[in-house]
Amino acid sequence: MDRIINDNKKNSTVMVTASGTYISSAHCDTAASRLSVLLAAKDICEVMSSLGWCGRGDKPREFPRNPPVICYDSPPAARVNHIHYDNLRLKALMGKRVVELTVPKKSAATWEMKEGDLCRITVIEGSQVADVNFWNLQNKQERFYSGKTRQLHATHLTVYDRLWSNLPYLRPMATVVADSLKNYGIDEDGASVHDVIGTRCDDYTYKLITGKERYGSCHTYLTEAVKKVGLTEQDVHDVWNIFMCTGFTKETHQYFTKSSPARKGDYIEFIADMDLLVAMSTCPQGDVSIPVGKPVPDENCHPLGVEVFQAIDETEAGEVSKETASSKPQTKEFNEQGHSQLSVASFPEN
Ligand SMILES: [Zn+2]
Incomplete structure (x- = not known):
């Protein structure tokens, strides 16, 4: 509690705040009676601002407002050749599907990709x-480094942005090549x-x-x-939040979320820049x-679909062209080419 003390000998009014700060009207060039009134109201902010006094006898500090500078301004390695990646995407989609996986709601799965493979993650229900x-x-x-990715690109990733690995590696791990939500942009609240x-x-x-235990x-x-x-809890790291709509409040820069704008059929695709x-x-x-x-009601949770497409090797392509009249992505091939390490972790209701 703040304490207000009238010092008759010194003809001043002092306040000792809860934190121990000692404020005396004798230090001010304003009438003690005014300070007393303000202190009686216990509005210390008003006292400070009206007297231009901040406890140590300093004037309120004014800071220069410098213009923002893009600190990591698009290093060449973060700018990909769009045509090159569009071609990689086309070749992969016209190749073969080597992974097809449904990740059930409230669960997780792992899969492998070879360099050049394309992964598409799809909202298959809700x-x-x-x-x-x-x-x-x-x-x-060597694993994903969300913080440096954020600095090199932006808080939210879209087509032709890359996902970078941790130090000392700092290499592109994957490049986004398609995003059905890319036109969401940045909304009026700064969310994306x-x-x-x-x-x-x-x-x-x-x-x-909450103070409560939970597993899930x-x-x-x-x-x-x-x-x-073969990995452990310590290997799990900060993530790429796909389909999630987030931002920082304008006034306090607090993290906020919004309901995801993703709907059934929405997808995002990335190409592996290394074996992953x-x-x-x-x-x-x-x-x-x-x-x-x-x-969270159970009906708010849904599964997601995962597919990995692989371009047909040039030497292999001749053989395939004899066998297939169409070059559309094949739909029945699944989990070939050594993509066998698939695992799904499912959990009961909370
Ligand atoms: Zn989560």
Whole structure:
């Protein structure tokens, strides 16, 4: 509690704040009676601003407002040749489908990709967000670095943005080549989709917010999924939040979410720039229309579809062209070419 003391000997009024700050009207060039009135009202902010006094006798500081500077202004490696990646996409889609996987709601799965493979993740039922992790398939210490990706590109990724690996590697792991939500842009609240600003939801933060134990979050699902391919909880890292709509409030820069604008049929595609292990969880927040800590109806959660397409090798292409009259992507081939390490972690209801 603040204490107001009238010092008759010194003819001044002082206040000792709860934090121990000692404020005396004797230090001010304004009438003590005015200070007394203000202090009696206990509006210390008003006292400060009206007297131009901030406790140490300093005047309020004025800061220069410099213009923003783009700090990592599109290094060449972050700018891809659009035609090259459009061609890679076309070749992959006209090749063969080597992975086809449904990740059930409230679960996670892993799959592998070879350099040049294209992965398409599709909203196959209802609106649903997902958290995605990436590792170099040959060296799992090299993994996705969401913070540097954010600096090199933006808070939200779209077509021709790249996903970068951690230090000391700092290499492009994948490049986005298609995004059915790309025209969402940046809305009136500053929100956009497919962010690299949030982390994965986890049971530790859930307990921090609610005080309750829980087993069932993107972190948990991803952990269980990667354990099946020899990794641990410590290997799960900050994610790429696909289909998720997020931003920072204009006034306080607090992280916020919005219901995902993704609908059945929406998809995002990326091409692997190195051999990859990918893990993805279908978030138990579903479309994220309800904040963390409040109950999420089961009908808000949905599965997502995963497909990986692989371009046909040039030497192999001649053989295939004799066998197929059409060059449309093949739909029945699944899990060939060594893409056998698929695992799905499912969990019961919370
Ligand atoms: Zn989640």
